[in-house]
Amino acid sequence: MNTTDHRASIAWLNSRLTLDIFRITRAHVIDDPTATVLLAAISNANTGFMDARPEMSLQYMPLGSIGDDLRRPASISSLARSLNIPRETARGKALALMELGLVEARSEGYVLPASTLTSGPVADAMKYYLASIDALLGDLGELRCFGLKPGVRLATPVHNVAGTAVRLTLAHLLRNVSHALAMATDLTLPNAYVMAAAVHLSGAHFEVGDQTPPAAFGDVRPGPVRGAAVATYLDMPLETVRRQLKKLAATGRLADTPAGYGLDLEAAPREVWEAMQDQALINTRQLVWRLKAVGALTL
Template identity: 30%
Template sequence: MPDDADVATVLAAIDLLFDMALMARRDLDAIDNLIRLGVSQANVRQIVAHPERQLRYAFAETNPPDGARLPISIAALSRVLNLPFETVRRRTVRLCELGLLTATSDGLVVPGTMLDTPGHFEALKSVHRAMTRTFERLEQAGFFMPGDLSAPAETPAEPPLRAIGRLAGEFYLRMLAPLHAWTGDPIDAVLLLCLLRRRQGEAEMVEAEASIRLGSPAQIARELGYSSETVRRRLQRMADTGLCRRDAEGFVAPLDTIRVHLQRRLAEPSELNLRRLYRRLSELGVVKPGAGFSLPSPAGRPLAS
């Protein structure tokens, strides 16, 4: 991939998005996980918007009570996620039957008990590690400008895992619109860009045009942990719109087309949303100008880079 600032910023954003996607529940598909994230973020929108509430419910042991969560209607959720109303309605009914969502007279909520499990804590720790890796990449690339990160009045004694998770979720949802505008499906976009990132430097000449070979659906499925049919269906949909093409060995993506779309569709929102994300984290005392992530890992050990 071209190593210019715009593309580097997009790839940093996509790496973070894909890291987060890999943390999702494996017993649910990508759309179900996206719906759960949308409901969860909507439930705590009033907490994210107020710094004092963020700190009150910032830590592993300070899970917001169900009474503090704001429900969201199916119609509002379908607008936020840019998914068809009937798709959201049908899937939320099933998620409620599984106990993963609760339907109230005012809308949908994620029960607090679902956010107070060992599995959820492990996911929050993984989010923390992913945010650290992305911050270090951006800092090494000179991404942050003077004034981007604020110096907090005090640093919390432990990582505010819930607050970090909420801000990461907000970032994910803010990136849905530009990803949807690019490919017509944000999950398709994350899949394609993750493959491009992993194949960086492997461009080859295919039919006299510089292209990146993505691989066969079976190979990609093994690499990323998806089903072969899911990968095949999503890549074929992108091939139908010209973002990649299929040959006898699998799928390839034309570099020039991808580069133009990366810069036109994703460079500006990636930059804006990354700056917003890490500015909010600096306000919590999680990152400091010139000092990186200032907190130890939840286990008391340095985070892996």
């Protein structure tokens, strides 16, 4: 099989990575789905431009190597626009991040300082972020996608490449999030968070692609998922998750069946989900190319 034949698997791996990164942030940094995405968006706005070309990325490979004087502040208006959230919501979440000492306010916007990456809760979460990136690469290698082979991992010592690896991955995740929100403008970030978990746990990407999950992915069985399973996976109150799932079902985003919740391919056309899978494949190809270009992988 070529890489395109693994489109459903690549989309599933991307949803796992996205959910893992945000679950890690909620567990170690701030327990708020919207604030976790906003934190990633601030970081990307501050330093993402440093990865415009591989030769630029190579100058700032370790964590925290981009000085605060080089970081571009993220304005509330740009953050709200990129995440499709109200300005006041973005402002309130940014203030919450500032109160926790995670970001600083400047006249032009918000900055996540280099010290946040090397000490405190974000630094504590970093090993889990890197493990999630490693898992993505390992599974892509098992599938032999994008020229990767079994056994591929982040280069060691990982500290030497961690800064660039995390920056590139955050930019990749935000591209996927922005694309998904653009295709479902009525969804709030909390709605989208719960829906992403339900879609992932129900193996819906494989239903869209009419594919069987690879054995390497473990016990992935496409089919409806119970609200309790989604709540446990997200570590959120069951009633909160059930309320979100019912809203999603009422708007046709999910199907509410006696067996649980799953993707409604009649209400949400298969072509829409295929387009999302195609975009995930394109974005993942770009991520892998960039990681290869800076020597961040053991090939």
